Each structure stands twice: as structure tokens, then as C-alpha cells.
Amino acid sequence: MDKEKISTYEIMEICLLAGKIMLQSGAETYRVEDTMMRIAASFGIKESHSYVTPTGIIFSVEGNQPVKTRLIRITDRTTDLQKVAEVNSISRDISSGKLSVAEVYDALKKVEASKSTYPTIIKILAAGLASGCFLILFRGIWSDFLPAFTAGATGLAGVIFFQRLVPIKFFAELASSVLIGLVAVFSVKIGWGTQLDKIIIGSVMPLVPGLLLTNAVRDLMAGHLIAGMSKGVEAMLTAFAIGSGIAVVIALLVA
Amino acid sequence: MELLEQLAMSFIASAAFVVIFNAQKSTLFPGGITGMISWFIYFMIVNRAGYDPVAASLVASFFVAIISQLFSRVYKTPVIVFIIAGIIPLVPGGLAYDAMRNFVENDYNTGLALATKTLLISGAIAFGLVFSEVINQMIRKSKLTLKGNQETKQ
Numbered sequence: 133m134d135k136e137k138i139s140t141y142e143i144m145e146i147c148l149l150a151g152k153i154m155l156q157s158g159a160e161t162y163r164v165e166d167t168m169m170r171i172a173a174s175f176g177i178k179e180s181h182s183y184v185t186p187t188g189i190i191f192s193v194e195g196n197q198p199v200k201t202r203l204i205r206i207t208d209r210t211t212d213l214q215k216v217a218e219v220n221s222i223s224r225d226i227s228s229g230k231l232s233v234a235e236v237y238d239a240l241k242k243v244e245a246s247k248s249t250y251p252t253i254i255k256i257l258a259a260g261l262a263s264g265c266f267l268i269l270f271r272g273i274w275s276d277f278l279p280a281f282t283a284g285a286t287g288l289a290g291v292i293f294f295q296r297l298v299p300i301k302f303f304a305e306l307a308s309s310v311l312i313g314l315v316a317v318f319s320v321k322i323g324w325g326t327q328l329d330k331i332i333i334g335s336v337m338p339l340v341p342g343l344l345l346t347n348a349v350r351d352l353m354a355g356h357l358i359a360g361m362s363k364g365v366e367a368m369l370t371a372f373a374i375g376s377g378i379a380v381v382i383a384l385l386v387a
Numbered sequence: 388m389e390l391l392e393q394l395a396m397s398f399i400a401s402a403a404f405v406v407i408f409n410a411q412k413s414t415l416f417p418g419g420i421t422g423m424i425s426w427f428i429y430f431m432i433v434n435r436a437g438y439d440p441v442a443a444s445l446v447a448s449f450f451v452a453i454i455s456q457l458f459s460r461v462y463k464t465p466v467i468v469f470i471i472a473g474i475i476p477l478v479p480g481g482l483a484y485d486a487m488r489n490f491v492e493n494d495y496n497t498g499l500a501l502a503t504k505t506l507l508i509s510g511a512i513a514f515g516l517v518f519s520e521v522i523n524q525m526i527r528k529s530k531l532t533l534k535g536n537q538e539t540k541q
Contacts, residue, residue: 217410250409340481340484
């Protein structure tokens with residue numbers, strides 16, 4: 133009896149750890165719930181319920197013993213698809229019965245601690261490249277490519293830097309969009325770039341919450357109402373931060 | 388020529404976002420391809436045929452979901468990796484930013500119009516993805532029941 137109790141708690145521990153890693157890495161709500169229940173089921177827990185929102189997970193298992201419920205709080209969320217993929221493959225291994233509880237725990241801890249696949253500088257360059265490409269997709273002109281590249285790279289570098297400085301996402305986005313605005317306005321003023329609007333729209337693309345917004349609507353359609361609403365609000369806050377940051381620069385320097 | 392330029396740019400932009408979102412290196416190429424196809428469909432519908440961006444987003448995201456399902460089976464990676472790369476050229480981030488900028492500049496009418504359009508487009512993208520997933524599940528379920536019937540017969 134006692135031994136069984138401990139193992140139930142251990143299973144809950146790994147379910148929650150898997151759910152936490154996935155949610156912090158930007159997995160969809162339904163995937164988090166599904167993975168947690170699958171892991172529980174493959175370790176022999178027939179009835180489990182999970183309630184996932186972007187800011188916390190409630191997970192409870194039923195069995196012969198009294199129902200056990202645990203709650204964990206999620207504070208920081210980023211997009212790290214590598215981790216989602218790794219947890220997914222671990223959960224697939226569990227379903228095929230290859231791993232024991234202790235092995236799963238070790239593997240998940242390793243995933244949680246793993247560093248990013250790409251160095252920060254590569255990510256910043258990629259943001260610059262994406263900004264330049266979006267400029268062309270939005271019908272900009274080629275001579276604006278380099279200003280957009282510079283502004284976009286500055287923007288992502290700013291977000292990464294400010295988020296280390298102050299752990300408030302809103303502030304980091306506001307500050308780095310001010311940076312983007314400054315780079316864009318100055319590049320136009322010194323005659324390096326021409327179309328200010330196109331440069332700005334292209335270079336804020338790595339920051340804007342388009343993906344968050346789409347995921348929010350998707351969650352709402354799937355019936356995860358709370359998750360959908362909170363993601364939508366997060367997206368709105370981010371858009372507000374970026375829009376106001378740029379507007380400050382334009383109001384002060386252009387108009 | 389212009390089409391070629393747009394295709395190349397959408398490929399690079401989607402692949403760059405795969406890097407920003409930290410997915411495995413093996414997904415760089417298929418992610419870029421997914422984004423390129425989605426932008427090709429969108430571009431053709433909006434700029435060549437002259438239809439509404441909302442409808443174009445719906446169609447393009449529907450195909451993104453189909454392609455992503457295929458790639459996720461080939462590369463044994465969660466489907467979200469390819470879906471993200473595929474819808475990156477479609478998501479109305481520029482519009483969302485434009486709307487907010489109009490709001491903070493006190494032009495509420497334009498801001499409201501742009502915000503509504505943003506919401507409609509992201510709704511269309513989400514609907515396209517969900518619709519495609521529903522069809523996929525229906526196909527899978529019908530296969531499962533077929534298999535189940537055969538097993539009971541044997």
C-alpha cells in the first residue's frame with residue numbers, strides 16, 4: 133500500500149515535469165494535457181485529469197486510494213520547439229514501455245537543463261534576416277534591406293538583453309521596440325533607408341505576437357477557453373508594448 | 388521574376404523563424420518549404436486573383452496543416468514545428484502592430500478597423516488549421532474502424 137502510494141506520487145512528478153517543460157517551451161494546450169495523460173496511462177493510472185492554462189497546471193489522478201491533486205505555477209514562457217520535440221519523443225518511448233520511472237525523470241531533467249541549439253548571435257542574425265525578408269514580402273525596396281536587417285537584429289538583441297536585466301516581458305518589448313524605432317528613424321534621417329513605415333513593420337516582425345494570437349484563437353476553438361483568453365490578452369499586451377514603443381519614437385523624432 | 392523573389396524571401400524568413408524558435412536543425416529546410424508554399428498560395432490568391440486576405444489566409448493555412456502533417460511523419464517531429472514555420476508569413480503581425488500604432492496615435496477609427504481585420508485573419512488561419520486537423524482525424528478514425536472490423540472478422 134505504502135509503496136504504491138510513493139510510486140503514484142513519482143508518476144505525478146514526472147507527468148508534471150513533462151507538462152511544465154512543454155508549457156514553458158510554447159507547446160499547445162491540448163498537447164500538454166494529452167502528453168500528461170498519456171504518460172500517466174502508460175504507467176498504469178487509468179483516470180487522470182489535467183487542467184492547463186498558460187500560467188499553471190492542475191493535475192489529479194484517481195485510483196483505489198484517495199484522489200491526489202497537485203498544482204504547479206508557470207511563470208516564464210518562451211518558444212523552444214526543440215524541447216517540445218524532445219519531451220514528445222520521451223513520451224512516445226514511455227508509451228512503448230521502454231523506460232522506467234527513474235529513467236524518465238532523469239531524461240526529463242536533462243531536457244529541462246539543456247541549452248539552446250543555436251547560439252544567441254545566430255538567433256539575432258536570423259531575426260535580422262527575417263526582418264529583411266519581411267520587408268521584401270511587404271513590397272519594400274531592396275535598398276531598405278540592410279536598414280531593416282540592422283533594426284530587426286537590434287530588436288531581438290534588445291529583447292534578450294532587457295529580459296535578463298528586468299524579468300518583465302512587457303518592459304523588454306517596450307524598450308526594444310524603442311530601439312527598433314530609433315535605428316529605423318536614424319537610418320532614414322541619414323539617408324541610408326527610404327520607406328520608414330516598411331522598415332519598421334519588417335523589423336518588428338520577429339517580436340510581434342502573430343503566432344500567439346493565432347494560437348489563442350486555436351485554443352478558443354478547441355474549447356480551452358481560459359487558455360485562449362489569457363493568450364489573447366498576452367498577445368494584445370505585446371502588440372501594445374511594441375506599438376507604443378514605436379509611436380513614442382515617431383512622435384518625438386518624426387512628427 | 389517578382390514571384391521568384393517572393394518565394395525565396397518567404398523561404399528564408401520561415402527558416403529564420405525556425406532558428407529564432409529554436410527547433411532542430413533538420414527541420415530548417417522543410418520548415419522553409421512549408422512557409423514558402425503557404426506564401427505562394429496566399430500571394431497567388433491575393434495579388435494575382437485579387438481575393439480578400441481573409442479568404443486567402445484560410446486556404447493557405449489549410450494547406451499548411453496538410454503539409455505539416457506529412458512532414459511531421461517524415462521527420463518524426465511534433466506537427467507544431469512545421470505549422471509555426473508555415474503560418475509565419477501569414478500571421479497578421481504587421482497589421483496588429485499597425486492597429487496598435489493607430490490607437491496610440493489617437494486615430495481610433497483606423498485602429499479599430501485594422502484590429503478587426505487582424506482578428507479576422509488570425510481567426511481564418513486558426514480555422515484553416517483546425518479544419519484540416521478535423522479532416523485528418525476523420526480519415527484516421529475511419530482507417531482505425533476499418534482495421535478494427537477486419538480484426539474482429541479474423
